[in-house]
Amino acid sequence: MFLTGEMLIGQQSVTGSSAPISAINPATGERLEPVYLGGSEAEVERAATLAWQAFDAFRETTLSQRAEFLNAIAIEIEALGDVLVERIIAETGLPRARVEGERARTCMQLRLFAEVVSRGDWLDVRVEPALPDRQPLPRLDMRLRQIPLGPVAVFGASNFPLAFSVAGGDTASALASGCPVIVKAHSSHPGTSELVGRAVQKAAAQCSMPEGVFSVLFGSGREVGAKLVAHKFIKAVGFTGSFSGGTALMNIAQARKEPIPVYAEMSSSNPVFLLQGALSTRSAALAETFVTTLNNCAGQFCTSPGLLIAEKGALLSSFVESASAFMNESSTNTMLTPGIYEAYEKGLSLLNDNPNVRRLAQAKESDLPNQCRGSLFSVGAKDFIQDESLHEEVFGSAAIIVECDNFEEMVLVAESLEGQLTATIQADESDLGVAKHLMPTLERKAGRLLVNGWPPGLEVNHATVHGGPFPATSDSRTTSVGSAAITRFLRPVCYQSVPDMLLPDALQQSNPLMLKRLYNGDWEV
Incomplete structure (x- = not known):
């Protein structure tokens, strides 16, 4: 695949207008082509607006549609073949075996979240049917499900150009939850980010996802990232990086008129x-x-x-x-x-x-x-x-x-x-x-x-926790790896006395999605 040096906003390719970014081969000191021009406030605005416009449609895609999208991303990443592997090696100096292993892990993460989405248990559906004859007071019909927060800003990590980057765990779990994603690509591996970004973009088009469900922005320094986190349409942040970078984003997020959660993995001596x-x-x-x-x-x-x-x-x-x-x-x-x-x-x-x-x-x-x-x-x-x-x-x-x-x-x-x-x-x-x-x-x-083990080599599964008390992460209640990572981008909504025809499928009395639900205090399959 030919690299263009462009950002990806929805289904469009966009040339930036701010300071240029060039990848450097750390093993040789060689500057790599092409040059990537960084984004500006205009590109942040465009990507965030598109993401917000896509949100309501994307969050109500069926479970099978969203799973198909995640699986399609994995297929498109694998289809890049050696072009992707060789670009990563050139931009990071990592050995081939490590890169190929990380590619396998990244695609496995995407497929894991496809399975999680298909099951639907992450919706945490709870139904308390009406009890009009209950004494001393009747009970109203009340139903709960989890809904996605909104567009998520994901920051690519320097040390994992695939697994914690453009289509890494934060992106996979956010898309699985129904949140559009805008990635701020890491400036150390822009070519890798473009290749993977185009794979996601292609999968989105194949699966007829709303435009704006995914974008990739570039930018040297912290300007693009800061503007992204401060934007009113961004509702959560995923970050892996330094303590100073993570706390800076946390401060921006908390200073907003509407504070938002920042899920930052920052520092650990293990x-x-x-x-x-x-x-x-x-x-x-x-x-x-x-x-x-x-x-x-x-x-x-x-x-x-x-x-x-x-x-x-x-x-x-x-x-x-x-x-x-x-x-x-x-x-x-x-x-x-x-x-x-x-x-x-x-x-x-x-x-x-x-x-x-x-x-x-x-x-x-x-x-x-x-x-x-x-x-x-x-x-x-x-x-x-x-x-x-x-x-x-x-x-x-x-x-x-x-x-x-x-x-x-x-x-x-x-x-x-x-x-x-x-x-x-x-x-x-x-x-x-x-x-x-x-x-x-x-x-x-x-x-x-x-x-009797050693901490590197984190397994990606349903029991994994990659998190911990501050400053390891900004929120010790969450994990950025494993299927439980989806919960970071969800919030509960209760529907009280809502007619069945107005309820989402997950909460309808007939249970058309065949979900495992907590019904009147007992598990219903």
Whole structure:
């Protein structure tokens, strides 16, 4: 497919008029064609107005029509073939296997939401039929269903050019709920965004979706994104990125005449707690897996293990020695963008300059641009607890080993942590009694708890949670991955004494959609 450098608004292609954007191959420093001109307030207005005009028609499409649309998007993305894969590699420096895996995950997400839409249980239909003879007072007929919020602004992420971008989880779940989507494409991979955007645009046309159900805008800086979030027709926001970016959008959304929810996934260090039994039986294996996980794709995962907490002693010393040896022998990895590389280097400098932090190991040097040298550091538990700067995420292959005097101090470290996407316990059977004491704290701190695993490699299914207390996310009650993500873009509406002919199909007495409904307090199939 030929790249044009244009934005997509509804079924139209539009050339921007503001500052140009050029993708850069981070592995070579080469600027990639074409140039993308950013949008302006006029394009934001046009896309938002089209989305609003499409909303009522799109939200009342049948469940099968919406499922067909989501499946068609997956088919069109797959049909792009190597053109898409090669453009992603050029724009991100990611290895082919990672890109192909992410493409499969993205299409699987779309198909998962197609299945969710078809079932209809997300409508959460509840019917309380009238009881005119009830004493002491009769009961009126009352029925509830979930309806979509309205057009959603989705911000593409830098580290997942497919799975958290133009047709990623936020877009899939918003479209599934019946919300039109306007994507603010990430400036680091505009070519990828155009390719995927055209796949969605083509699927929308094939499935006769209302024009305006989907648009893609470009823009350097924060102007387009800020105007999009502030627009009166936008009713929710999906964001994956930095803490500063997410909180800026939250502030804009809350300052509106009508505040709207921002579902932002922002920052997490993903602590791993190494217990004594695990260290005594598999220290070397844990050290190797830890370093391999940390270095994978330059650690550019929101679930990369950036903290490791353990008790001081001979067992930990042996682990540190092994992990340091593995790290010192590691090669560098290309980071996604020059900006991410610069932020990583700044984070390393702050750790190197901290008098309470000791550098343990660093990967080999490289002459190539934007290379992430994996790094390990250590710090005492008391210094870690007191120094809040050490709790901040360093995005990349860097981790701090927090050395505790005893298990009680490990619990204190856990209590001192900010909200996290994940928390992991490495434990053998002999550790389970001790681990049980950690669980209540970790439940309060994280959205996903693991035992004897490593946090990257998030499964997309009905039980997944990718969220957590602030600052991991802006709303700890939600997830941005898995089928439950659809609930972010819905709200309940109650219909009281409404004649059957005025009710939506989901609430009609005959149940024409054959939904599972809570009817008079009992489940009706």
